Amino acid sequence: MGRWKWFSTRLSTRPRGKARDESCVPREARRQAGQPPAQAGQAARQRDTLSDYCIGRPAPPLLDMDVLVDMAIRNEPRERERDELERHVDTVDTFSDELELLEPSGLASRFVQSLRNGGVLHPQSYWHLAWLLLVSACFVYNCVAIPLRSTFPYQTPDNWLRWFLCDLACDAVYLLDLVLVKPHVIFVYDGFWVREKHLTRKHYFAKWQFKMDIMSLVPLDALYVTYGTHQVLLRLPRLLRIQTFWELFDHLDSLLMSPYLVRVARTLSYMMYLVHLNACGYYAFSAREGLGANSWTFKGGEGNAYIRCFYFATKTATSVGKNPRPETEGEYLFMTCSWLMGVFVFALLIGQIRDIVATASRTRTEHRKRLDETLEHMRSLSLPDHVQRRVQSWFTFADQHQPFDEARILNSLPQKLKTDVALDVHGTTLAKVHLFQKIADQALIRDLVLKLRSCLYLPGDYICRKNEVGKEMYIVKTGQVEVLAPNNGEVLATLSEGCVFGEISLLALAGGNRRTADVRSKGFSNLFVLSKNDLHETLVYYPDAQKILKQKAEALMKENAERERRESRLLLRRSPTTSLEETTTCSEPDTDAAATDGDGGELQESIASLPRHHHHNHVKISRRSRRGRRPPPWRRRRPRLRTRPPSRRPRPRRTPGSG
């Protein structure tokens, strides 16, 4: 019913969405624009009322409260409720509005921002947190000072004014909190932030906390006039602000890096407070029986009374050290209560600390367990030592650099949030990827980011080998990888953060799906792996990206081809005969294959680029090798007579390699 009370009040505000768009044009303006006057009937009346509201006049309630209550009682479907709310209430914030309220810019700008936001506060904003801290400080002051001043003789007629002024300051903070702050804290209704002031006010007033806050401000201390200023217990209602104190810890819990510390601090503060109460109780009890009346009571006189009583209370609560023996029933009861309280608080504290330690070391313990299991398994298989050492080394590196299973953690989040988190985490690396820089399409990165899998490689690990079937493409996240020339292992390129490789085989540009080079991890490297299917699924929607990736791959292939050509030329220059024979023997059986995969073309080109006599040699040798043996003597032609003088004929040059 309470929920419906404030819900109905919201219906008197301006509309949003479609309804607002239509109605936000003032009536006069519509008339001038030649539109028909508002029609009779409920809908027209509503529109006019709403438009009046939009131009600044207060609007009367649009729907009858009774209708709404009736709706609630009849339990109308939820859509109806939402429709009504959406049509009539302008309380829905977008996510960016929320961020605006949380914006952690400078202090002054944040203050201006909060004023611009109509003086409402986001419950998780820094302003609200700071305010909670102040109110909680006042609450703690009351918690400590009230029992202290009402038991120990620390408030005297000389200093009562100072105490009184402190009390007044705290009461002023309580009052400001009640009147100005709490009623303006925005809240979520039906998944949307409600930030209209009168609604936030209503929301607060409907809460149980509001009643507690009002009670905490009951000015019982006015009775000082009758009973005297030493009756500090009259301020006991101030302790009803405990909800604010809890709220502060809840906020800190979600804001701070280590929520465990907050939880321990909270339990410790309870413990300290109980000891404080015990110390006050001990002094009050001793004072009632007479200070130093027996061996159990507080003696008084020497030193600081509070510190001594606190010491006694701590000893009792922790059951550490020797406590004086109680003598009267009252003293026995007091000691029993103190011990029980001590046991309870310590059990709580120890349990909490155990949980904290277990949670903090859980990841490490799990990692250790996995490593032990793996090593044990490898030992049972009698794997060679160096393999075991590599596995161990991988575990150590993974523990240091990837202690959390990111995919598993993100899995519990909704898709949108998962993408946002992944973008935040990997944004720096992805921003360096040339492909994404060129496309500048956030949608592509968003589509890809969740498909990327993180993978660690050890120094010297081959990420892919030439002629393997390519199933994945890689982006370097951290570390460096080397692309090696297939023949001589020469380092063709060293790729670092943001570089992409492994795309040629995935795009089948080299005429097949085989890798064109070896790629090796230089040190420890962390790579993003993208499967072939995921790449193709994504590229279907981003033809520009596909084009760029293709262009890059083609440029690489061209570069590789040119390099190979250069190399073979160099090789031929060094030892033409041997290398030609080698070339021929390698290339001949593969003529068909070479034609399909393009290698044949390269060979022909390299032959064409040879000096003429090398070309001849090549053809001669080829023919011979095609026949396989010398022709029979009857088929051998006699050599023709030379027509030109031998001196003018080009003679093959002698090279050292040709013998």
Ligand SMILES: Nc1ncnc2c1ncn2[C@@H]1O[C@@H]2COP(=O)(O)O[C@H]2[C@H]1O
């Ligand atoms: N010369 C080169 N420079 C840089 N990278 C290369 C070079 N040659 C090949 N690569 C990359 O190494 C990868 C090996 O696998 P792919 O053939 O699928 O794709 C290849 C290219 O991404």
